[in-house]
Amino acid sequence: MKKVPVRYLLVLVIFLIAMVVNIDRSNTSIAGTYIAADFHISKIQLGWVFSAFQLGFATFLIPSGWVVGKLGPRRTLTGALVFWSALTVATALVPPGMANALWVLIAVRFILGLGEAMAYPSANQFVAAWFPSAERGKANAWIQGGSQFGSGVSPLLLTFIIVNFGWHAVFYASAVIGLAVACFWWWAARDLPAQHSSVSAAELAHIEAGLPARMDTARPPVPWGRIFSSKDTWGTALAYAGFGYAATIFSTWFFIYLKDGLGFDMKSSAVLGMLPFIATTACCLGGGFISDWLAQRKGAYIGRCVFGAFSLFLSGVILIVGGHAGNPVTAALLLAAGAGAIYLGQSVYYAVAADLGGPYAGIVSGMVSMCGQIAGAITASLTPFLATRYGWDYAFTVAAGVTFVCIIPWLFVNPTRGIYAPRV
Template identity: 35%
Template sequence: MSEKPTKVRYLVLFVVCLVYLITYLDRVAISVAAPLMMKDFGINKLEWGLVLSVFSWTYASFQIPVGLLGDKLGARKVLAGIVCLWSLMTVATAMAWNFMSLVVIRLLFGIGEAGAFPTATRAFAHWMPSTERGFAQGFTHGAARFGGAITPLIVAVIMNAWGWHSVFYIFAAIGLAWAGFWYFWYRDKPSEYKERWGGINQAEMDLIDGGKSSKKAAPKLPFKALLKSKNMWFLSLSFPTYCYTVWIFMTWLPAFLVEAKGFSVIKMGIFASIPLFAGVVGDTLGGWLSDRIWKKTGNGKFARRVVPMAGMLVAAAFLIPGALTDNAYMAVFYLACSLFGLEMAVGVYWAVCLDVGHEYAGTVSGMMNTIGNIGSALSPLVFGAILQFTGSWVYPFLVASTILVIGALLWLKVDPTLSIAEELNLEKLENEQKVVM
């Protein structure tokens, strides 16, 4: 009988899920603590908006640089380092003394968190077989969304017991503990893990490898060359439409339920979590379903395209009745269906970065996430401007729905079976550069 593969890759997946959850604990905590922090620092709403917004810009700006660093140094060193950086900035948040100190701390916090997802994607390039990458990405992003959904409850309990400063000390300690464990335990390749710890058999290593070990070293990927990839541009231009819409749920959903649907603040806290938990389910299901279709059909293009396209179109369709209905509870139901569909796409986005990136997965995912976070940064501002100009909650949702349809259609031009190295003919490019030198 042939040897059954061990399951060490799933242990790696679980540990990465923990850091995804930690990213959202640390990211969302400051929003929940906002009322007490604004009062203590004497910060007005305009200044507080700046404190929150500077995170998005450094977070977007450092996706590609840290992705490149992850490709060069490996996920073990880089992920441990950046988690330490943002955890120290989480401690610093509790020690801030005025408005400007908070701005600087949030800028540095954004730099740290910028590298988390691209570098983790790099880890999966070495640890997950191609037919499990969608599941892995969906599961990790589901963990991130779960972290965001439970943060308000955790922060409220800690603040009530020990004050808002304690929130950041406790969350920072969790991050630093994870970073220490990751650096001590994780290895960048299964072969290195076997040499250090054992516990992984050849069957699992062969399953993960999929014939890659017989290939020669990958040529370098110049960033200018990456910008010539049509495949990456279609993927990267679709991703902001997802980011734009998901950040509406993260930023405007509470106000919508209170002001447009008449929920009390306490009731809003309960019902606002329902779409977020629906998103967790969609996150996990979407990547798994895409992998399943690929296994059953052998058609990578169809498997990677159909799930995000269908999910985004479902999301676009349910946004409209969610805004139009007069029934507050039906609005929550429609929006939960919308976020469920929307989040089915996210795992596939990141899986395609692995599919086409291979050795360049950190760089490729960094490019996608950088462009995507332009949508995240613009979303709350554009939504608020439309709301202010029209006085209606319907039009901002209509705009988001239209944007999602465009993003879904862009998937028709994404080819997950065409690697970056093949599309850009990197081997030929490297040989030409050697001749010139």
């Protein structure tokens, strides 16, 4: 029987870490109705809580890339998991009756976001060191698929915990899972393939043959000027803002939309709330394979940039149709399909970031992800305002408009022109 390459076993561990990331992100959304009732806050104020996490996440993404460059993905991810698991517990410990309880809750979620910000730059640094360029679409698809699988199991799992043990138990359970995965990652992972005793000579040679020329253990000073002046990095980041805006509606407000906007009860919302994330998991994994296939046969521009733009366009169209559907079940199904469509292109953002950044993939992916998280923070607060004032259909139409606008930056990105390429 053929031995499974170590790099694919380790990417499955990151799949688990990505699951934890999104379970810990989803828990406030699933428990949102109960939190709002206990803290006596409105939907708009609950949106501030959601936005606090997104802003914390965005704030620390670029510093996270620098940290993982210094410490490596093994130590960074382990420490980050322990840190944000502790903050997850702290979320449940905020007393609703204390003075300024809402602002304390916002602060806790902001700090938790700082910790979770280390996850994806660390994962991308791992992919940049462990995977040849031709395999990075698939590797990132597994990582992003893990995040969506975590979001997919959250509605049923967390609703079960809430109904049987109360909303506080959701945060305790999430923290225990995070600590267990941290221990497993520390035991299994190494920063570089050459450091792992289970990597065969053939696998090591295959990895090294497929790495960009500058992917080596020598690390010159971080070329901040080249990173921040790269139009390809900025183009990828601005395109990712469209992804982040639309995707965040599903991770923050979709469960509440099912209950309050479409009139489903808690149990029905738990079942229907899984649908977008089943779609995003499948499309994320499938999209990574399609992107690699296209990149190998039609070139990186078609396989990464054009495919990413197509994903944004398709999602925008479906969001408009689903947001205006008259039947609640039809609306839920169409919007789930719209979520899947946007995740077809999820892996290409990080594949391009890894190729552009080389040994600084963590920093470049942090910059790309930061734009998506800032857009997501806007979504989290703007969506309840739009839904309350104009209706949920308007909120989804605005999201579609953002995806259409963010197609434009993709058209000007050259995914093969790394940060060290000569400027013309």
